[in-house]
Amino acid sequence: MKRSLSFLICFMVLLFWSSCRKDFEFSPSTGELRFERDTVYLDTIFTDIGSSTYTLKVYNRSDDDIVIPTIQLERGTSSFYRLNVDGSTGSDNVIGTAQEGRFFEDVEILAEDSLFIFIETTYNTSSDPIPSNEFLYTDRILFDSGNNQQDVDLVTLVKDAIFIYPNRDENTGIIETLTFDVDGDGTSDETTLQGRFLEDDELTFTNEKPYVIYGYAGVDAGKTLTIEAGTRVHFHANSGIIVTDGGSLNINGTLSTDQEALENEVILEGDRLEPIFQDVPGQWGTIWLFNGSENNTINYTTIKNATIGVLSEGDQATSNDKLTITNSQIYNSSGFGILGRATSILAENVVINNSGQSSFAGTFGGKYNFTHCTIANYWNSSFRQFPALLLNDFIVDENNTVFTNDLTAANFNNCIIYGNDNPEFLLEDEGSVFNYKFTNCLLRLNPNLFNTGNYQIDDPMFYEGNVFNEDPDFEDPFENLMRIGEDSGANGLGSAIFASQVPFDILNVSRATSPDAGAYESVVFDED
CATH class of the missing domain: 2.160.20 (Pectate Lyase C-like)
Known part of the structure; x- marks a missing residue:
């Protein structure tokens, strides 16, 4: 009887506490997101060869749970970048389309919490001609729109080969x-x-x-x-x-x-x-x-x-x-x-x-x-x-x-x-x-x-x-x-x-006087 009464009391307390929670009442983002960095450099890639995966951490420093209406690539479906937001490749209605990995809707972040965005790129020569043997390819991740819009730049060096x-x-x-x-x-x-x-x-x-x-x-x-x-x-x-x-x-x-x-x-x-x-x-x-x-x-x-x-x-x-x-x-x-x-x-x-x-x-x-x-x-x-x-x-x-x-x-x-x-x-x-x-x-x-x-x-x-x-x-x-x-x-x-x-060393330094053993003649190293 005592155990049943204790269970009933705990259940009522939990029910009352849950009804007062506001954890799931998400407010629209107000453009106050914070980012791990303002530019993500994806280093150098060859055409038609995929990059490594890079990460960007996005922070909600406010006391409110927020929802970001949209996260998208500025170049849209033509972008050679791909995103994964906390394990998702995009909204359910665009999976398998050209927008997959490029457009996300209603992304939630709890108060004082963060999310990860994973970024990859492959420059596809069958879709776009090569402007030069070596060039910078850029895009932006756009968070929200209008007055609340924020962005992070994406940059990679593409080499033709x-x-x-x-x-x-x-x-x-x-x-x-x-x-x-x-x-x-x-x-x-x-x-x-x-x-x-x-x-x-x-x-x-x-x-x-x-x-x-x-x-x-x-x-x-x-x-x-x-x-x-x-x-x-x-x-x-x-x-x-x-x-x-x-x-x-x-x-x-x-x-x-x-x-x-x-x-x-x-x-x-x-x-x-x-x-x-x-x-x-x-x-x-x-x-x-x-x-x-x-x-x-x-x-x-x-x-x-x-x-x-x-x-x-x-x-x-x-x-x-x-x-x-x-x-x-x-x-x-x-x-x-x-x-x-x-x-x-x-x-x-x-x-x-x-x-x-x-x-x-x-x-x-x-x-x-x-x-x-x-x-x-x-x-x-x-x-x-x-x-x-x-x-x-x-x-x-x-x-x-x-x-x-x-x-x-x-x-x-x-x-x-x-x-x-x-x-x-x-x-x-x-x-x-x-x-x-x-x-x-x-x-x-x-x-x-x-x-x-x-x-x-x-x-x-x-x-x-x-x-x-x-x-x-x-x-x-x-x-x-x-x-x-x-x-x-x-x-x-x-x-x-x-x-x-072999009268000159590997750096073309003369061995005419008191030659050293090895491929290099000796030098005085800088103290720093």
């Missing part, structure tokens, strides 16, 4: 894959790599517009892809360039006067242009120099945010190096900066840093000559298994069978090999030919390994003129600023013999 992508079968939806001789038997093989071979009129990339590549852009036998100075190439996820048997890649960047803009360098990176993606590793695949490709050159190029910056396979026995890479930088590779497999690479003035595994790995033997290079690894995004530099002469198949191949040469002259782990170079051999030598290099090696195994640092056949474990004094290696300061252990370490072969 040249798109390269594989064909899709209209009936099956299957995307084209590459077919080429994979195993060297003279017969073309079907692969699972989505992509297509470049046509003859596509084999020169210029700096007139950026390029956006979906899937792998293939370079066929007897063809050469030339990428001119100042070109920007952007890759979608799981995309890249593959140079097959008999094909070549020539990337011809030149020295830039502005080391932030890098106006003359070729830059290869992902296709997400928002600042949050600027240094995210693993956004795209690799530059794949397949077995049989030849005379590949890379000069004044920045390769960033790939899975593997450059993958070079095979052809170690040819008289010419399979890859010559000079004056170039490779950063933020989720796997390897450069991965060589039984291949031949000549590198000068190359900087590699921030790799999820090794910055340079010469595996399954090969022939490698690196002069005045900075091979560093300050990866801090996860645990990495391997050091900055890895050399071995074997592979292990799925049956745990070991296959060996000669490491005919691995010479590192006037180089820096360093990082935030120790040791930062690993030498593993299983065969009879394993030739390597470090000359006038700054190396990071745990002293416990001195004069053990392949670390006979007192043997001039393998080590000569090196310095171990001294601070390289990098400007900021975690931000890929790899210049060295005047207190660097690499300062004055270089041999004049090798410096004469």
Whole structure:
């Protein structure tokens, strides 16, 4: 009886309290909304590629529950912006029409409360011509109308681009894959790599517009892809360039006067242009120099945010190096900066840093000559298994069978090999030919390994003129600023013999006097 009486009293109190509430008596907005910001910048997008989602918070600072009669885009149904207001894409009567995401009616906000507006954009070239290669696209979100109208500006930079992508079968939806001789038997093989071979009129990339590549852009036998100075190439996820048997890649960047803009360098990176993606590793695949490709050159190029910056396979026995890479930088590779497999690479003035595994790995033997290079690894995004530099002469198949191949040469002259782990170079051999030598290099090696195994640092056949474990004094290696300061252990370490072969550093500074090890000559850093 007491419980029933208590329930009855509580019910009557609740009923009386509810009848007095004014929470659901919404008043029209009076134009006193407050906004998180007065302009939403959606950063940079390519035509026909959607942006990330951006947010705008709208506040009701009054003591009254209010209703906003309309929220809409000023350009109306022709706008390339889309809105979502607190989970709604628009009024019920316009869902599925051109007004969806562009027009909202009777939007309620409680007293001292707020709502979120989510904003996206895609500039559709089939609906509107491109006014220029790069232009600002703007619109406004209008809240209410008449004397109560308020607005927030929307701004995004739109870039026109040249798109390269594989064909899709209209009936099956299957995307084209590459077919080429994979195993060297003279017969073309079907692969699972989505992509297509470049046509003859596509084999020169210029700096007139950026390029956006979906899937792998293939370079066929007897063809050469030339990428001119100042070109920007952007890759979608799981995309890249593959140079097959008999094909070549020539990337011809030149020295830039502005080391932030890098106006003359070729830059290869992902296709997400928002600042949050600027240094995210693993956004795209690799530059794949397949077995049989030849005379590949890379000069004044920045390769960033790939899975593997450059993958070079095979052809170690040819008289010419399979890859010559000079004056170039490779950063933020989720796997390897450069991965060589039984291949031949000549590198000068190359900087590699921030790799999820090794910055340079010469595996399954090969022939490698690196002069005045900075091979560093300050990866801090996860645990990495391997050091900055890895050399071995074997592979292990799925049956745990070991296959060996000669490491005919691995010479590192006037180089820096360093990082935030120790040791930062690993030498593993299983065969009879394993030739390597470090000359006038700054190396990071745990002293416990001195004069053990392949670390006979007192043997001039393998080590000569090196310095171990001294601070390289990098400007900021975690931000890929790899210049060295005047207190660097690499300062004055270089041999004049090798410096004469590469007489200028990556910034075109002379090495004529007391050359330093690494790709950069030392500088005095600003105190700030």
